[in-house]
Amino acid sequence: MSGRGPSNYMHIGHLVIFEFVKWLQDELDAEVYIPLSDDEKYVFGKVKSLKQAYVYAIDNALDLIALGFKKGKTFFFVSTRLSEIYELSVTLSRYLTFNTVRATFGLEGEGVNSGVVFYAAVQAAHILLPTAKKGLLVLVPIAMDQDPYMRLTRDIALKAGFRKPAAIYSKYISGLTREPMSASKxxxxxxxxxxxxxxxxxxxxxxxxxxxxxxxxxxxxxxxxxxxxxxxxxxxxxxxxxxxxxxxxxxxxxxxxxxxxxxxxxxxxxxxxxxHKARKRQALRVIDHFFLHEVEIPSEIIKILE
Amino acid sequence: MSGRGPSNYMHIGHLVIFEFVKWLQDELDAEVYIPLSDDEKYVFGKVKSLKQAYVYAIDNALDLIALGFKKGKTFFFVSTRLSEIYELSVTLSRYLTFNTVRATFGLEGEGVNSGVVFYAAVQAAHILLPTAKKGLLVLVPIAMDQDPYMRLTRDIALKAGFRKPAAIYSKYISGLTREPMSASKxxxxxxxxxxxxxxxxxxxxxxxxxxxxxxxxxxxxxxxxxxxxxxxxxxxxxxxxxxxxxxxxxxxxxxxxxxxxxxxxxxxxxxxxxxHKARKRQALRVIDHFFLHEVEIPSEIIKILE
The missing domain is CATH 1.10.240.10 (Tyrosyl-Transfer RNA Synthetase)
Structure with a gap:
């Protein structure tokens, strides 16, 4: 599994890790879970509203489906739309103290909002969903900056009686200006x-x-x-x-x-x-088969693909 | 609206506040929302698992439906089963810092688990759901010990641009031994x-x-x-x-x-x-009409009602 935080349209650098995930799916005939963490982007203030994040989530999902993931073996979901996620997050949250979250992420003081504190449990739930749901072992191709979440999740998994997930880290590709690539630049x-x-x-x-x-x-x-x-x-x-x-x-x-x-x-x-755009247009017709919950396509997305 | 924390079978004292809620429904022809906070009972360690809380939630809901609430005007939900609740909780969590939660509830140190911190936002979501969903004004008949949540929720409502909910507090009835009534005694x-x-x-x-x-x-x-x-x-x-x-x-x-x-x-x-037991048996047949999500009846409940 590998997730995407839907705070913007995707750039070409975002695809690299998912092309690797698709390669793994092809090689191993593996199931792939792709959570779209609208909650993360909202509680960290990267989007104004969950509604805005939802638009990006659907757009981003179409970009990823366009890579050729297998229907019936690839499962997308928007984090706030799948009640199993909240349920599993609650289960895991008992094994995760505020103190641990703060120490792991170096949160500034206690002015941090309650959504940020809980999000650590939610990300753990994203990672452990295939284990909780089907007993699958999980491999997470992930960008290096997500490492603290992985470490937390491995600890929580142990405490909650799940098999620990494994991670495989990707290198960053330089941005065109030699700064890191960034959606805001x-x-x-x-x-x-x-x-x-x-x-x-x-x-x-x-x-x-x-x-x-x-x-x-x-x-x-x-x-x-x-x-x-x-x-x-x-x-x-x-x-x-x-x-x-x-x-x-x-x-x-x-x-x-x-x-x-x-x-x-x-x-x-x-x-x-x-x-890619042609494939993304095709993805629009099959998106329902790739989601674990119902999907409405925001009108903005239709416009982009016209 | 008025909620119930499903950590045990209900006693007769629990019904009093809901009889008042039903009276309000009859007098005002009001919609009634009844969240069953399995998440609360789990993160505070009052039940071993969400599954256990779910059994009590369904049992408790049957007890409440048996009071004669109106079908089509009364909406039950188990907190972890309605994805709208997590979505609204996330929205509200941005207006609620860890500091505020800790000060309000006097949580001990920072060993508190992340679920407890987030639950303050979840309870606010329970209360504000009718406002967020339908623009309704909310009145909460509630036991006095829930007052801190009400105050938090009124603050959050203001910040999030919702109308503030109102509360009406109930007196406690003495337990038979003159201690407070308690499910654990x-x-x-x-x-x-x-x-x-x-x-x-x-x-x-x-x-x-x-x-x-x-x-x-x-x-x-x-x-x-x-x-x-x-x-x-x-x-x-x-x-x-x-x-x-x-x-x-x-x-x-x-x-x-x-x-x-x-x-x-x-x-x-x-x-x-x-x-009551006869009415509860009848409630079993109509429970689907009272829930905002799908309901499975745990076998324990069937056994109790035989």
């Missing part, structure tokens, strides 16, 4: 709803390992080790190591100019996004 | 599932205002002011003030012996419980 990543022009513009402004002038680039070569465009090409475009190494060699030798790499990346991403 | 009250023999035995051991001997009673009279049997007769048997005053006069004058009052009370309660 659109220039750091390519969003799945960006149009062609936006993609080109963002890639064009990306941080590279290139020289200030063409002459210097030809003479001294570029530095792919610090180049975000090269990093993105590795993640999103190149199929194998040979490909990657050849490209890096050409860069270092001065054969490639940054513009060429940027065009290559932008073209590939634009193609990918177009394909 | 069976001798303090008459349970709705007690059989005839148990009722007679409990009433026979009740605290009275009588004299040590018949001679003294005849000569000096009894003291109804401190007599639990007299208090119970007032609540459960006498129809009007005249009745009450005449009875008190006869007691004081030495005309009545405690045994007579006890027999009178026991007979009335036994009759009442038999009638």
């Amino acid at each position: 659109p220039e750091t990543s390519v969003f799945l709803i960006d149009n062609e022009e936006e993609v080109r513009k963002k890639i064009w402004s990306a941080f590279t390992g290139g020289r200030p002038t063409i002459e210097e680039q030809r003479k001294l070569g570029g530095n792919p080790d610090i180049c975000v465009v090269y990093e993105w090409l590795k993640v999103f475009v190149f199929k194998d190591l040979k490909n990657m190494n050849e490209h890096a060699y050409k860069c270092r030798s001065g054969e490639l100019l940054c513009g060429e790499c940027k065009r290559m990346l932008a073209d590939a991403l634009i193609k990918r996004l177009a394909k | 069976p001798e303090t009250s008459v349970f709705l599932i007690d059989n005839e023999e148990e009722v007679r035995k409990k009433i026979w051991s009740a605290f009275t205002g009588g004299r040590p001997t018949i001679e003294e009673q005849r000569k000096l009279g009894g003291n109804p002011d401190i007599c639990v049997v007299y208090e119970w007769l007032k609540v459960f048997v006498f129809k009007d003030l005249k009745n009450m005053n005449e009875h008190a006069y006869k007691c004081r004058s030495g005309e009545l012996l405690c045994g007579e009052c006890k027999r009178m009370l026991a007979d009335a309660l036994i009759k009442r419980l038999a009638k």
Whole structure:
């Protein structure tokens, strides 16, 4: 299982971990659970209302279904809409003191709201739902920053008599500006709803390992080790190591100019996004089969997909 | 609305506040919401599991439906089974800090579990559900010990943009031993599932205002002011003030012996419980119409009602 906090539209970096999850599903014929934590984003103040988070949750779910997860083996749910989640959270909350939550997350003082305190139990419930429901062992591909939750959950699982879940951590991909990708800084990543022009513009402004002038680039070569465009090409475009190494060699030798790499990346991403959008439209027709509760499609989503 | 914490079978004292709620429904043609807080009883450690609380919740609901609440105007729910409750609790939790919860309830230190902290928001959600769902104004007939929750809820309501709920507090009825009635001390009250023999035995051991001997009673009279049997007769048997005053006069004058009052009370309660049990059996057939979610009847309940 792997979750998504629906506080915004998704960018291309978000897909990477779920592509890995899909790969695991294909390899292991595993069931996949994908909680959409509207409650998390709301109690931490990342969205104004649960309603707003719900719109993102459905949008994000469509993006993920578009990756090709198996129907009947993949189960999405919006955290506040599945009463089993609250029930399991309550069960687990007895094994989780305020003190532990505060120490684990370094919450500031006691002005923290009660939803934040309880959310630690809710996230544990997300992770342990497949175990509680069907006795399944759980593997959680997860971003490194979610590690405190994993540790808490493993402790709680033991106390509550469940098998401990396992985690597998993903590396972050650099943002285009070399800061971390962030939904609140659109220039750091390519969003799945960006149009062609936006993609080109963002890639064009990306941080590279290139020289200030063409002459210097030809003479001294570029530095792919610090180049975000090269990093993105590795993640999103190149199929194998040979490909990657050849490209890096050409860069270092001065054969490639940054513009060429940027065009290559932008073209590939634009193609990918177009394909993604088509698949997302198809996902709209099957979304009901992927959810553990009833789903209404917000009108905003229909508009985006027109 | 008025709630019930399902940590045990109900005793006759529990019914009093709900008889008042039913009277309000009849007088005002009002909708009545009755949350059954399985989560509360579990996080505070009053039941071993949510499953155990669920059994009591259904049993208790049948007792309340048996009072004659109107179908289509009375809405029961088990707190962990109605996803709207968790959703509303999350919404409200942002207006409720850990600090406030701790100060209000005098929680001991920070070893308190995260479920207890969040439960303050959940109880607020129980109270505000009719307002959030239908814009209704809420009146809460409630036992005095629930006052801190009411005050919190009124504060939260204001911050969250809801109309404040109003409360009306009930007096406690003395337990048979003159301690407060308590489910954990069976001798303090008459349970709705007690059989005839148990009722007679409990009433026979009740605290009275009588004299040590018949001679003294005849000569000096009894003291109804401190007599639990007299208090119970007032609540459960006498129809009007005249009745009450005449009875008190006869007691004081030495005309009545405690045994007579006890027999009178026991007979009335036994009759009442038999009638109640019959109505509870009927309630079993209509319970679905009274719940906001699906209900399964635990086998324990069927057994009790056979």
